[in-house]
Amino acid sequence: MTTIDTLEVSLGDRAYDIKIGSGLIAQAGGLMKPVLRQPSAVVVTDENLAAQHLPALETSLTDAGIAHRSLVLPAGEATKSFAKLEEVIDRLLEGGIERGTTLVALGGGVIGDLTGFAAAVTLRGLDFIQIPTTLLAQVDSSVGGKTGINTARGKNLVGSFHQPRLVLADMDVLETLPQRELLAGYAEVVKYGLINDPVFFTWLEEKGPALIAGDRDLRREAVLVSCRAKADIVAQDEREAGLRALLNLGHTFGHAFEAEAGYGGGLIHGEAVALGMVMAFDLSVEMGFCPPDDAARVRAHLQACGLPVALTAIGGNARTGAGWNSATLVSHMMRDKKVSKGRITFVLARGIGKAFLERDVELERVEALLKTSLAA
Numbered sequence: 001m002t003t004i005d006t007l008e009v010s011l012g013d014r015a016y017d018i019k020i021g022s023g024l025i026a027q028a029g030g031l032m033k034p035v036l037r038q039p040s041a042v043v044v045t046d047e048n049l050a051a052q053h054l055p056a057l058e059t060s061l062t063d064a065g066i067a068h069r070s071l072v073l074p075a076g077e078a079t080k081s082f083a084k085l086e087e088v089i090d091r092l093l094e095g096g097i098e099r100g101t102t103l104v105a106l107g108g109g110v111i112g113d114l115t116g117f118a119a120a121v122t123l124r125g126l127d128f129i130q131i132p133t134t135l136l137a138q139v140d141s142s143v144g145g146k147t148g149i150n151t152a153r154g155k156n157l158v159g160s161f162h163q164p165r166l167v168l169a170d171m172d173v174l175e176t177l178p179q180r181e182l183l184a185g186y187a188e189v190v191k192y193g194l195i196n197d198p199v200f201f202t203w204l205e206e207k208g209p210a211l212i213a214g215d216r217d218l219r220r221e222a223v224l225v226s227c228r229a230k231a232d233i234v235a236q237d238e239r240e241a242g243l244r245a246l247l248n249l250g251h252t253f254g255h256a257f258e259a260e261a262g263y264g265g266g267l268i269h270g271e272a273v274a275l276g277m278v279m280a281f282d283l284s285v286e287m288g289f290c291p292p293d294d295a296a297r298v299r300a301h302l303q304a305c306g307l308p309v310a311l312t313a314i315g316g317n318a319r320t321g322a323g324w325n326s327a328t329l330v331s332h333m334m335r336d337k338k339v340s341k342g343r344i345t346f347v348l349a350r351g352i353g354k355a356f357l358e359r360d361v362e363l364e365r366v367e368a369l370l371k372t373s374l375a376a
Helices: 024-035 047-052 054-063 082-094 109-124 135-141 171-176 179-196 198-213 216-236 243-248 251-261 269-286 292-304 326-333 363-374
Strands: 005-009 016-021 040-046 067-073 102-107 127-132 146-151 154-161 166-170 346-349 355-358
Touching (some): 024 102, 024 166, 040 054, 047 067, 054 067, 067 082, 082 109, 109 127, 109 135, 109 146, 154 251, 166 171, 179 198, 179 216, 179 269, 198 216, 243 251, 243 346, 243 355, 251 269, 269 346
Parallel strands (some): 040 102
Antiparallel strands (some): 146 154
C-alpha cells in the first residue's frame, strides 16, 4: 500500500483531514467509514467520471459495508445551477435520504461545489466528503467549505460555508486529466506562490514544466504545499473576514471573464484565474505597488506553461474575448461578493509572495487596463 500524506484543517470540533496519495479511490470506503455517522452514502458525480472512476469507488464502498447509491449529472460548469441543485435535492428526498447519510462528491469543482451546497441545505444539513478529481479541485475548491452555484448575474453568488468531513486527493486521477484541465489547476497552484510563498513560486518556475509533463512526485509535492497553505489560511479565517480573501488573487477579474463568457466551456475557471492574476499584477504595477519585473515573471511563467495571459489569446476556446467591452467587465466585477459599500476589494501585490487587499482602486484605471488587454 502506498504512503498517504495527511494534513488537518484545524477547525475545532469541525476539523477534518486532507489525505493525499495514490489509489485513494480504491481505498475510499475504508478511509471514509470512520467519519460516517451511519454506513450510508450517496455519491454525486458527472457523466465523464461515472465511466472513469465510479465503479472503483462503488466497489470500495461495498467492500467497506457502506450502503450506497449514485446520482450522475451532466459534465460542465452549467451544472452549477438552481435547476441542477433542485434536481439533486429532489432525487435525494425521493430516495428517502436520512440525516445520517453522507453525500460524496466525486468530481471537480463543479460537482464539489454543487454537492456541498446540496448537503448544506438538505434536511438542514448533511455531512459530505470531497473526492476531487481535478488538480484545481484538489488544491483549491475541495478544501475550505465554500459551496455554491452560479447565477446569470455571476459566479458563486448563491452558496454556503459548509465544511466537508474528509478530503481524499487521489494523485492517480491526474493521469487521465485532459491537458487543458491540468493547466487550469496549475494556475491555482501558482496562486499560492504569488500570495505569500515566493520560494514556492521560484520552485514552480524551475519544476513547473516537468510537473505539467507528468512527473508524479512533483505533482504530489505541489498538491501538498498548496493544500497545506490553504488549510492554514482556512484555519485562521474560515469565513473570509480578512486573510482568506487573499485566496481570491486573480478571481475578481477572473469571475468577470467567466460571467462574460457565459459558463459554456469557452473559458474555464483556471484559465480565467491565470488571466486575472496577470491583470492583478499589472494593476499593482500601474498603481506603483509592484516592481514591473515581478509582474513580468508572473506573465512569463504562466505563458510558458501554456496558460492565456491576454483576453485575445485564449487558445482553443469558443470565445476569444474579441468584442468584449471593458465597461461590461467592470459591471460584472461590481457583482462580486467582496464588494462593500459600492467599492470592489481587489487582491493586489507588492511583489511575488506579497499579496494584500486594496479597496482604494479607481475603476477608470481598471477599465483602461482591460482595454489594453483586449487590444493586445
